[in-house]
């Protein structure tokens with residue numbers, strides 16, 4: 001489903017690769033945590049899967065496609081199979097909850113009838129029934145993240161990428177968000193999540209891939225967080241003496257979600273009830289949105305040859321549709337009212 005073969009990523013102006021000859025295979029239906037100190041390469045890994053960045057060396061296959069052979073024009077079509085959730089939510093601040101979720105479907109040309117069914121159903125699934133007409137600033141952080149998750153799954157992606165999705169949330173809300181991601185995964189969606197949250201990783205006991213200085217140092221089928229929060233920050237610094245220069249990046253965030261909070265996490269999603277037509281419908285949407293598929297077994301061995309590197313090439317200013325990969329950079333927006341986006345708050 002996701003395969004890295006000898007992937008090296010070195011950003012321009014740096015003297016050390018952010019990812020150094022990574023070999024990795026993630027199978028359909030897996031839930032994988034990417035852990036490691038700040039700067040170890042987690043976000044780079046996710047950006048490569050999204051084809052937001054190109055590897056300097058090596059090849060990446062996602063959903064059976066060699067990303068190197070997908071033209072820029074076809075990237076938006078490729079990304080329609082992927083949902084993405086970020087730490088800072090990235091909602092459109094002047095659009096309602098409904099419109100934020102509908103936006104994804106509008107951009108890819110879904111019919112109004114389809115949107116009118118899919119959006120309320122997905123909002124119900126993430127527990128935001130009744131808040132469709134709110135603006136993002138009228139929601140709590142956890143609710144905003146649920147809107148972002150609804151937006152990510154409304155198009156039924158096969159893969160959900162999450163980059164520190166609980167990073168801006170309190171422990172209880174974080175635990176609730178994890179119950180939602182867990183439920184989405186249980187429906188068959190492959191989830192790849194970068195996190196610094198030891199409590200979450202320790203409690204969920206899923207596959208854990210640990211990065212250190214751009215290399216995989218641990219790949220456990222059912223792992224805990226390990227000692228990564230104690231590992232010093234890694235920087236792909238520039239300049240000849242960069243290795244000895246102190247980093248300006250912050251150290252890895254202190255984990256804040258205790259295992260007890262995870263154990264008492266309240267589900268945020270709608271559980272189906274036999275006699276309730278509304279929740280039955282929600283469950284159907286959940287199943288459809290997450291496309292149940294059998295879970296394959298992950299591989300047990302890896303090899304890591306060393307390769308050098310080149311450049312990265314994405315434009316700095318992108319519209320939301322472009323950032324979500326729904327439209328090629330520079331392609332004409334239609335009537336969906338695109339705008340530049342940053343953190344929601």
Ligand SMILES: Nc1ncnc2c1ncn2[C@@H]1O[C@H](COP(=O)(O)OP(=O)(O)OP(=O)(O)O)[C@@H](O)[C@H]1O
Nearest residue numbers: 011018037038039040041042043044045234235236
């Ligand atoms: N666009 C870029 N240009 C130059 N260097 C970059 C760029 N993006 C990331 N890096 C460097 O690549 C390395 C890996 O960064 P990355 O963001 O992948 O780490 P991370 O593990 O996600 O960190 P964090 O936990 O802080 O989010 C870091 O040293 C970072 O400074």
